[in-house]
Amino acid sequence: MEFKKISIELFEDEAAKLKSFLVSLxxxxxxxxxxKMEGGNESKSDFYIFTVEMDALKEFVVKLSRTDLKIITQEEINEKLKSTIKSNAAYSSATNSDISPAELKALKKVKTIEDFIKNGEYKVLLDIIKDIRLEQNKRNRAETALPAAVKRAIEINYEEGLQSKRRAFISLEELTEICTNSQLKNLRLNHIIENAGYKAIEICINYNDFADELIKIANNIKMPNIISMKAVIKFSEITLRDDRNFKSDFEADIVYAVKNTNLRWLNIAFDSVEEEITNEEKEQFNKFMSFIKFKKLGN
Structure with a gap:
């Protein structure tokens, strides 16, 4: 199968444009x-590299042409990265160039388990834990450090998600990935991964045009059931006046919810966590379900 790569440069104030473009796809x-390739601390932009199957390329290009997102070549990306990344090894890694054995060895020496915790790099620790080629002592240390690294990753993404809509979109993806990670569930880190879900919900309610993201969280069957419930309850609080009427500012979000809400899944989730939510939250849930059913009948 043939592919074509098309890259765009996204500036700090263009998160809404990217979101609209992704929805159109x-x-x-x-x-x-x-x-996503981050531009670096000194950069005002990030880069998104799309890999498109040739059969869909024409439609992709047409949709992209309707935006004013800036198309950029890989060479231009490399030059911009080179101006912000000081380490030759780090630059080579970022641009997928060959890293010399000496540089790679130096990078490995610099990184310690403590660094992985500080930077929230829990995925690296998960790789260490499951790598049977490594010494058992190192794998045990990685497993001990994992909860702290996951907590740090949640903290980093939450804080950055509150800074701008552009970063919020990426933070939601990262927090959702933590919350639905099967390896973390198998290691019984349920309380920690639920916190990732709660932080994702908080980011959604921080921006007026992110209400539809709450429905995406609620619909995700890999999410802990309590997170699906909390997301739909919060959506109800934000957007609905009662079980027949919604707030006018959220019409687009309501249209999305009516079209996409998985009522069957939400009923299953509700039954499993009914004892964990308040009476007020149950009222919000029932209001939402009644509203969606009412609208699905064509009202």
Missing amino acids: SDIRNSISVK
Whole structure:
């Protein structure tokens, strides 16, 4: 199968444009993958590299042409990164160039388990834990350090998600990944991963146009059931006046919810956590479910 890579440069104030563009790709999303490359601390922009199947390329280009997002070449990205990344090894890694054995060895020496905790790099620790080629002592140390690294990753993404809509979109993806990570669940870090879900919900309610993201959280069957409940309850609080009427500022979010809400899944989730939510929250949940059912009947 043939692919084409198309890269765009996204500036700090363009998060809404990217979100709209990604939504427009929903009908060809299975033919596209996207990778984010951060521009660095001194940069005012990040880069998104789309890998598009040739069969979907024409439609992708048409949709992209309707935006004013800036297309950029890989060479231009490399030059911009080179001006912000000081280490030759780090630059080579960021641009997928070859890293010399000496540089790679130096990078490994610099990174310690304590560094992984500080930077919230829990995925690296998960890789260490499952790598049977490593000494058992090192794997045990990684497992001991894992909870702290996950907590730090949640903290970093939450704080950055509150800074701007552009970063919030990425933070939600990262927090959702933590909250649905099967390895973390298998290691019985349920309380910690639930916290990632709560932080994702808090980011959603921090921005007026992120209410639809609450429905995406609620619909995700890999989420802890309590998080699905809390997300839909918060959506109800924010957008609905009663079980027949919604607040006018949230019409687009309501349209999305009516079209996409998985009522069956939410009923299952509710039954499993009914004892964990308050009576007021139950009222909000029932209001939401009644409203969606009412609207699905064509009202």
